[in-house]
Amino acid sequence: AQSVTQLDSHVSVSEGTPVLLRCNYSSSYSPSLFWYVQHPNKGLQLLLKYTSAATLVKGINGFEAEFKKSETSFHLTKPSAHMSDAAEYFCVVTLTSGTYKYIFGTGTRLKVLA
Amino acid sequence: GAGVSQSPSNKVTEKGKDVELRCDPISGHTALYWYRQRLGQGLEFLIYFQGNSAPDKSGLPSDRFSAERTGESVSTLTIQRTQQEDSAVYLCASSLMKLVGDTQYFGPGTRLTVL
Numbered sequence: 160a161q162s163v164t165q166l167d168s169h170v171s172v173s174e175g176t177p178v179l180l181r182c183n184y185s186s187s188y189s190p191s192l193f194w195y196v197q198h199p200n201k202g203l204q205l206l207l208k209y210t211s212a213a214t215l216v217k218g219i220n221g222f223e224a225e226f227k228k229s230e231t232s233f234h235l236t237k238p239s240a241h242m243s244d245a246a247e248y249f250c251v252v253t254l255t256s257g258t259y260k261y262i263f264g265t266g267t268r269l270k271v272l273a
Numbered sequence: 274g275a276g277v278s279q280s281p282s283n284k285v286t287e288k289g290k291d292v293e294l295r296c297d298p299i300s301g302h303t304a305l306y307w308y309r310q311r312l313g314q315g316l317e318f319l320i321y322f323q324g325n326s327a328p329d330k331s332g333l334p335s336d337r338f339s340a341e342r343t344g345e346s347v348s349t350l351t352i353q354r355t356q357q358e359d360s361a362v363y364l365c366a367s368s369l370m371k372l373v374g375d376t377q378y379f380g381p382g383t384r385l386t387v388l
Binding site for chain 1: 308
């Protein structure tokens with residue numbers, strides 16, 4: 160069965176420093192993986208997705224993620240954090256058959272310090 | 274274009290009352306999903322529609338929960354005899370079709386508070 164594990168429930172970084180949000184997945188087949196961001200009182204917004212094309216995926220707002228099959232990881236990175244990046248981030252894997260419903264990680268709350 | 278919309282944005286109800294939550298998907302999207310986000314917990318899948326049929330209801334937590342969809346349009350999630358543990362944000366998402374890797378677009382959610 161597919162699942163995702165977000166290793167950190169909270170991450171704090173200083174503005175201008177790199178961001179690393181970790182995600183490991185479990186999937187019997189080649190997964191589709193997503194990162195979504197949720198700002199306070201806002202809906203979920205897609206940052207980027209991996210669907211078996213290039214392993215390095217670039218998303219919006221300078222975020223990117225690298226699919227590493229050997230490590231079953233899909234970590235989200237950004238070279239330089241901005242105050243507006245403060246939000247909750249969700250790693251998602253989809254089922255590879257049937258309904259293709261999303262399986263969500265438990266989320267990582269990113270805090271950006273001035 | 275218009276995104277997924279949900280109404281009401283907030284709903285406060287008393288324990289034991291019934292509530293209806295509405296979702297308007299993106300026009301042309303055949304797949305529609307309902308998720309629940311409880312405070313301090315991750316998002317959990319409730320039900321999936323393909324057109325107006327619901328081939329996967331596995332996430333509905335009890336028989337107090339039901340949902341329907343009209344064609345490839347509006348969906349309503351109904352919770353009967355609400356309980357305090359039903360308090361959560363209910364999110365709706367739609368996608369163009371049922372394909373691996375197809376992006377789901379989320380609405381802003383309905384925050385349900387059961388007193």
